Amino acid sequence: MFIINYIPENRNPFITINIDVIMAKLIFFGKPMAGKGTFSKLVSKETGIKHVSTGDLFRKEMADGTDLGNSIKDKMQKGELVSADVTVELLKNNLPESFILDGFPRTLSQAEKFKDLSDIDLVVEIDVSDETIIKRTLGRMICRKCGAIFGIEIKPKQEGVCDKCAGELYHREDDTEETIKDRLDCYNKQTKPLLDFYKDKLVKIDGNRTFEPILQDILRVLKEKSLYM
Ligand SMILES: [Zn+2]
Numbered sequence: 001m002f003i004i005n006y007i008p009e010n011r012n013p014f015i016t017i018n019i020d021v022i023m024a025k026l027i028f029f030g031k032p033m034a035g036k037g038t039f040s041k042l043v044s045k046e047t048g049i050k051h052v053s054t055g056d057l058f059r060k061e062m063a064d065g066t067d068l069g070n071s072i073k074d075k076m077q078k079g080e081l082v083s084a085d086v087t088v089e090l091l092k093n094n095l096p097e098s099f100i101l102d103g104f105p106r107t108l109s110q111a112e113k114f115k116d117l118s119d120i121d122l123v124v125e126i127d128v129s130d131e132t133i134i135k136r137t138l139g140r141m142i143c144r145k146c147g148a149i150f151g152i153e154i155k156p157k158q159e160g161v162c163d164k165c166a167g168e169l170y171h172r173e174d175d176t177e178e179t180i181k182d183r184l185d186c187y188n189k190q191t192k193p194l195l196d197f198y199k200d201k202l203v204k205i206d207g208n209r210t211f212e213p214i215l216q217d218i219l220r221v222l223k224e225k226s227l228y229m
Helices: 036-047 054-064 067-077 084-094 108-117 130-139 177-191 211-224
Strands: 002-006 017-021 025-029 050-053 099-102 122-127 141-143 202-206
Touching: 025 036, 036 050, 036 099, 036 122, 036 211, 050 054, 054 067, 054 084, 067 084, 084 108, 122 211, 130 177, 202 211
Parallel strands: 025 099, 025 122, 050 099, 122 202
Antiparallel strands: 002 017
């Protein structure tokens, strides 16, 4: 934790303002559909620590039409993964001093490359059973109009109708037991070894619950580690 005593330039000499700045470098980790993105956003909103999603960075770069964006687009159209070098390059230009990283690193080689760019204070694993992941996938409903997501944890008030815009809810064709099992296999092979890589920084949170207790547990851990006040 760093505490900075900040005195503004046009200060009243009788008033000193203390601004406490906490630096937190966090990775949110977990299986596909574990809720990394959701909790990154919720914790970011609560703490002010910036949420950095590599997926969002890719989309922004593509929309801006930069050279890097064009090469990412090319890869994605071919169905290939964006290389660790490209992703780290992108993060180099976009990583704030305090961050919650979601969706990266996913492989050991990505983690090793990322290590040269930044250190990490804490890796929060949102631990969810395969059974819950499969149930969530099969129960996921998306609004055709606004993209809002509903599911077994957040049910719409009226079946098949979006709470936010009254649009029609649909089930994605590729949200099947088969595809989620493939994604879980891929996670076990490529991403799970990272738990060992980060074992000294790792905190496991039981993700088989509703949002509120999970969020409170994450915030409690951040406070215990002096990463949030
Ligand atoms: Zn909607």
